[in-house]
Amino acid sequence: MQTNRFETFFDAILAIIITVLVLKIPQPTAPTPEAFLELNSIFLAYLISFLVLYNIWHANHNLFKIVDTIDNNSVWIYGTMTFVITLLPYFTIWIANHVYSIPAETMFGLIFIVTHILNVLATKAIYRSNPYNQELYELNFDSYYMSTPMIILIIGFILTYTIYIPGIFVSCLISVVLWIVLGRLLRRRGNGNR
Template identity: 70%
Template sequence: METNRFETFFDAIIAIVITVLVLKIPQPASPTLDAFLELQTMYVAYLISFLILYNLWYANHNLFQLVDTIDNTTLWIYGIMTFVISLIPYFTIWLANNVYSQAAETMFGVIFLVTHILNTLATRAVYRSNPYNKNLQKINHNSYYLNLPVILIVIGFILTYTVYRPGIYIACLGSIVLWIIIGRLIRRDNYED
């Protein structure tokens, strides 16, 4: 399948999920700064989810600039990832309303981990379906640094289940920032060569 059509579809899904996500944020109870600040966990949860979605879009946009076709395996992995990211608004709001709930923390972390794993699998599938693409061969998609966000999330799970209930929530924020930084560093290193 040609990537132009698929990229347009994936972009639309990301845009819809972000729109649903922002529409789930309630208005402050009154027009005061205190009422606005009462929703701070909602805003941080939104920020985490927005950054996840934006980073997925950005990474895939850059990847699809280098390839012209993808195979059915890649399409299926992206299909599963699309299903998972469509759940992000639901679990974001659940977490934001119950930041000290172990179940809400767990599901938010699971959605984040599954999204990261599916994105990694999808990227690898794109590489496999384009073995002779010289532009892809230049990029190091096997960097061990790409595992650091997952390690941080695992630490968040340990914190949530031992000493600090919002551990996953905090780890997800740190993980997405780390994911963005690592992606930028890898792209910079690959284009300097």
Template identity: 65%
Template sequence: METNRFETFFDAIIAIIITVLVLKIPQPTTPTLAGIMELNTMYMGYLISFLILYNIWYANHDLFQLVDEINNRAVWIYGVMTFVISLLPYFTIWVAYNTNSVPAETMFGLIFILTHILTTLATIEVYKANPYNKNLQETNLNSRLMNAPLVLLIIGFILTYTVYVPGIYVTCLISIVLWILIARYLKGDNSGN
């Protein structure tokens, strides 16, 4: 499949999910700073989910600039990823309303973990489908550093199930920032070649 058509489709899906996500944030109960601050967990949940979606979009944009085609296996992985990220608005609002709920924290963390794993698998599949693409092979997108956020999330699960229930929520924020920084660092290493 040509990446132009697929990238347009995937971009539209992410734009729709971000739109649904922001529409799920309720209006403040009062038009005051205190009313806005009552929704701080909503804003934080939105920030985490937005950064996840933005990072997926940006990484795919960079990846699809290097390849002209992807195979059916990559399309199927992206299809599963589309399903998983389409659940983000639901679980974001659930965890924002219930930051001290182990089930809400768990589901939010699982969505993040599945998204990370599917992004990694999709990237690997695109690499496999383009073995002779010199520009793609010179990139370092398969670096083991990209798994650091996953390790941090596992720590979040341990925290949530032992001493600090919002542990997953907090480590999701730290993980997505780390995921973005690592990707930019690796991209910076490649631009010097």
């Protein structure tokens, strides 16, 4: 399959998810700064989810600039990832309204873990379907650094189930920032610091 049509489709889905995500943010109960600040957990949850979606878009945009075709395995993995990330607005609002709820924390964390795993699998499938693309292999997304966000998420689960209930929420924020930073560093290294 040509990547330009697929990228357009995937971009549209991400744009819709981000729109739905922002529409889920309620208005302040009063036109005061205090009422606005009462929504801090909602805005933080929105920021985390937005950064995940933006990072997925940015990484795929850069990936599809150097790849012309993808195989059916990649399409199916991306389809599964699309299904998972369409659930993000639902779980974002749930965690935003119930930061100290273990079920809300668990589901929010699971969405991020599954998304991360599917993103890694999709990238590996694209590598396999483009075995002679030298520019793709120079990026080296197989770096062990890319497992760091997953380790932080697992630490968040341990914290949530032992001593600090919002541990997953906090670990999601830290891991998405690391995911973005590590992705940028690996792309720079792959592009020869351009």
